Amino acid sequence: MNIECPIPVETDELVRLGHGSGGELSQQLLQKHIFPYFNNPWVAExxxxxxxxxxxxxxxxxxxxxxxxxxxxxxxxxxxxxxxxxxxxxxxxxxxxxxxxxxxxxxxxxxxxxxxxxxxxxxxxxxxxxxxxxxxxxxxxxxxxxxxxxxxxxxxxxLEQPLQIGPGQIQPGDRILLSGDIGRHGMTIMATREGLEFESPLQSDCAPLHGAVAKLLNAGIVVHCLRDLTRGGLATVLVELAESSGYQLLAREDDIPVCTPVQGACEILGLDPLYVANEGRFIAFVPEQDAARAQSILCGCPVSEGCQVIGEVRNVARPQAVLENALGYERLLDRLPGEQLPRIC
Amino acid sequence: MNIECPIPVETDELVRLGHGSGGELSQQLLQKHIFPYFNNPWVAExxxxxxxxxxxxxxxxxxxxxxxxxxxxxxxxxxxxxxxxxxxxxxxxxxxxxxxxxxxxxxxxxxxxxxxxxxxxxxxxxxxxxxxxxxxxxxxxxxxxxxxxxxxxxxxxxLEQPLQIGPGQIQPGDRILLSGDIGRHGMTIMATREGLEFESPLQSDCAPLHGAVAKLLNAGIVVHCLRDLTRGGLATVLVELAESSGYQLLAREDDIPVCTPVQGACEILGLDPLYVANEGRFIAFVPEQDAARAQSILCGCPVSEGCQVIGEVRNVARPQAVLENALGYERLLDRLPGEQLPRIC
The missing domain is CATH 3.30.1330.10 (PurM-like, N-terminal domain)
Structure with a gap:
């Protein structure tokens, strides 16, 4: 006698646009359908x-x-x-x-x-x-x-010198530097697609970052971690690094620069610039004592002249990314849940 | 006064499937639209x-x-x-x-x-x-x-030892070894697409070749040139290597193995197995005195057990690829002119 299988199987699961977002669905795709087939220490990282x-x-x-x-x-x-x-x-x-x-x-x-x-x-x-x-x-x-x-x-x-740069090197007390204002690339792509025009024209921030990083390293700054803010934007990167470092990452909303046309485009389209992709922005984690010098070095490079210290690393119970607003209220950041802007890179 | 430009310009030139064939059109695409923008010694090669x-x-x-x-x-x-x-x-x-x-x-x-x-x-x-x-x-x-x-x-x-393997190392007198019968991969893809069935089932030859190559090198065989026979097949590779080495490459038709189902499928579809893609076959150029030993080594590896010496390198006026038939008549080989089987790899 044949009995139909009572357990729901996921044979009808399909790839969706959100699986390419760099957010939560991307993580699921990697963890469930890609990483398990490749067993080596680099994939695990x-x-x-x-x-x-x-x-x-x-x-x-x-x-x-x-x-x-x-x-x-x-x-x-x-x-x-x-x-x-x-x-x-x-x-x-x-x-x-x-x-x-x-x-x-x-x-x-x-x-x-x-x-x-x-x-x-x-x-x-x-x-x-x-x-x-x-x-x-x-x-x-x-x-x-x-x-x-x-x-x-x-x-x-x-690697021209033995370097250990990565989430595992992040330490409590580290300052988080953001290399410039966020959201330009994603909003430029979106505005171009939608035919939106603004008073001050939007331009992608796409730029090479190796020169600015080399200046930090050559100046002897102890760089603990670097990450460019592509798909999923600043918020997604902070969430990922909080999880992989095991520490709380606190960012102050008021210190995160967003230019007026990006802010305007985000308001019109109902998007949060924290989740919009960049192609020429990064964050750097450096020890507190190096933070001011690192900021000054980055401000001297055209690709990172708007560099700001936006937050710090805290050793608290749960590894989370937290956004503090002007009034001192904190809210937890999540990964981008689905797809915000497909095919931005 | 405006005068219309009398010189025909190629603004309506479009990418065609043949530009991905690995044959003549692919060469044109690379030489005209890609290589000119990247100026370094590796691209020139x-x-x-x-x-x-x-x-x-x-x-x-x-x-x-x-x-x-x-x-x-x-x-x-x-x-x-x-x-x-x-x-x-x-x-x-x-x-x-x-x-x-x-x-x-x-x-x-x-x-x-x-x-x-x-x-x-x-x-x-x-x-x-x-x-x-x-x-x-x-x-x-x-x-x-x-x-x-x-x-x-x-x-x-x-490279585990200092090696010079490439078209520039090909010497007159070198023997050309072919690692096995040709055309299986391309004809398998074609037959699968067309729903053709044969008495003896066709199977792709796709296989990794690094093991067979390592055996040649470890045995001290002086390997002058190696080339896998992918898009454009054996004929296109011979034409390319004749041009880049500056010598005549002579291959004997009767020594080139083609299995019965590939021969049959090629006849039905009007294709020449010399131009059909392979994904697990290669040719090796070795000095005459190493040829027999190289053949015996390759015949000892499962991926190249059907290895044959199929021809030799000659120093004659024009660098051409030549196919000699059973009666001793020679014909020039050309690159694949357009597209034979799109998307075979």
């Missing part, structure tokens, strides 16, 4: 780049696929993003970026002129950063099976 | 992987995006292909594969069960090969902007 031994060197390896739409936007394009984004993942480990790969998935019918513009932009960005684009691949898919152009870049960097 | 200095080590770096359809086929799936294909590009430089990245572009609506099957297959393949999958990325695109699942893997390997 779940970081954007991995520090690997190669002979007696320490190299850093990272990868990102770029699916941003539209391909061109105020302040940048998919080509620049594909160089800067991967360079930034290397920089967040303290590595000097050396080599990039470039793998293209082109949709049949893409105008060659578009490809040329993107490649020219990648070439310029690579030259600006001082990385060599050394290997590549090109695939073409049929019309309707892509969206013009997707780019993957993987990057190799090198 | 135009190889599938690049040998790079990192401190006092020599690392090898490669990347490939996988867009094969269907995702599962007899003998393999996109996950296995994404591991083996990138490992093989490293192996063709003589490197020991160490680290892989994995970047996914998922289409909204992909069943999680499909993702799980592919990830499990990648995990198995990585364990089999002995590489660690150390970093990754996941993006999700809207329905109709992808095709289920695209995978990029980039790979890092290490």
């Amino acid at each position: 779940g970081r954007d780049s991995s520090v690997l031994p190669l002979g007696d060197q320490q190299l850093v390896f990272t990868t990102d696929s770029y699916v941003v739409t539209p391909l061109f936007f105020p302040g940048g394009d998919i080509g620049k993003l594909a160089v800067y984004g991967t360079v930034n993942d290397l920089a967040m480990s303290g590595a000097r970026p050396l080599y990039l790969s470039c793998s293209l998935i082109l949709e049949e019918g893409l105008p060659m002129e578009t490809l040329d513009r993107v490649m020219a932009s990648m070439g310029e960005a690579a030259a600006e950063v001082g990385v060599a684009l050394v290997t590549g691949d090109t695939k073409v898919v049929e019309r309707g099976k892509g969206d013009g152009l997707y780019i993957n870049t993987s990057g190799i960097g090198m | 135009g190889r599938d992987s690049s040998v790079l200095p990192l401190g006092d080590q020599q690392l090898v770096f490669t990347t490939d995006s996988y867009v094969v359809t269907p995702l599962f086929f007899p003998g393999g799936d996109i996950g296995k292909l994404a591991v083996y294909g990138t490992v093989n590009d490293l192996a063709m430089s003589g490197a020991r594969p160490l680290y892989l990245s994995c970047s996914l572009i998922l289409e909204e609506g992909l069943p999680m069960e499909t993702l799980d099957r592919v990830m499990a297959s990648m995990g198995e393949a990585a364990a089999e090969v002995g590489v660690a999958l150390v970093t990754g990325d996941t993006k999700v695109v809207e329905r109709g902007k992808g095709d289920g699942l695209y995978i990029n893997t980039s790979g890092i390997g290490m």
Whole structure:
């Protein structure tokens, strides 16, 4: 006799846009459907780049696929993003970026002129950063099976001194530095898609961060942790780092800069700038005694001239990210629950 | 007065499926629209992987995006292909594969069960090969902007001895070894798509080749050049290597093994197995005095047990790839002109 299985099975579970958000659903996808199949210490760390031994060197390896739409936007394009984004993942480990790969998935019918513009932009960005684009691949898919152009870049960097930079190094008392105002990239993409116009034009913040990081390290600042604020924005990064460090991270709302057009666009669209993606902003955790000097160094670099100390690390019972408002009230931050802005990078 | 421009400009030039074939159009795309924007010695070499200095080590770096359809086929799936294909590009430089990245572009609506099957297959393949999958990325695109699942893997390997393996090392008199029968992967994909069935079932040859290469090198065989026979097949690889080495490459038709089901499928579909893609076959150029020993070593490895000496390198006026038939007549080989089988890898 056949009895129908009474246990609900998840055979109809499907990938949703939110699984690519960088927020809560992304975490579930990784923890449940990807990490379990790859059993090694680097996967367990779940970081954007991995520090690997190669002979007696320490190299850093990272990868990102770029699916941003539209391909061109105020302040940048998919080509620049594909160089800067991967360079930034290397920089967040303290590595000097050396080599990039470039793998293209082109949709049949893409105008060659578009490809040329993107490649020219990648070439310029690579030259600006001082990385060599050394290997590549090109695939073409049929019309309707892509969206013009997707780019993957993987990057190799090198640790020039023995560094331990990561969530495990975060200490109670550390100050949290934010390199500039938040939300420009995500709101630029959104405004471009929606055809919104503002009095002061919005521009993506996309920029390479390795130079600013190198200045911190070369000045002897003891950098405990670095993280760029991409998908999921500042709030999601704070939540992740609170969990992985095991400490409470307190950020003061009033010290987090948001420019007027971003604030305006967020209000119109009902979005919270804390969760909006950036492509040229990062936070740094440094010991209290180094904080003022680190801020001054970062303020001297064009990509981080708006650097602010926004908060600190506390040793309390539960590892949480907390936002304190002007009146001193605290609220817990959560990861981005679903999808806010699909395909922003 | 405005005069219309009398010079035809190529503003309406579009990407075509053939630009992803690995043949003549792919070369044009690279030479005209990609390489000019990246000015460094590795791009000029135009190889599938690049040998790079990192401190006092020599690392090898490669990347490939996988867009094969269907995702599962007899003998393999996109996950296995994404591991083996990138490992093989490293192996063709003589490197020991160490680290892989994995970047996914998922289409909204992909069943999680499909993702799980592919990830499990990648995990198995990585364990089999002995590489660690150390970093990754996941993006999700809207329905109709992808095709289920695209995978990029980039790979890092290490040269364990100072090796010079490449087209520039090919010498007159070298023997050309082919590691087994050709055309299985391409014809398996084609037959699966077209729903063709044969008496003896077709299976992809997809397999990792680093073990066979390591055996050659460890035995002290002086390997001048290695190349895996992917998009464009054996013929396209011979044409490319004739051009880049500057010598004539002669292959004897009767010595090139093609199994019966591949021969049958090619006849039905009007295809030439010389141009059909493989994912587990390679050719090796070795000095005449090493050829018999190299063949015997390769015949001792399961992935290359059907190894044959198929031809030799000649120093004649024009660098061409030539096919000699059973009667001694020679014909010139060309690159694959357009697209034979889109999305075979």
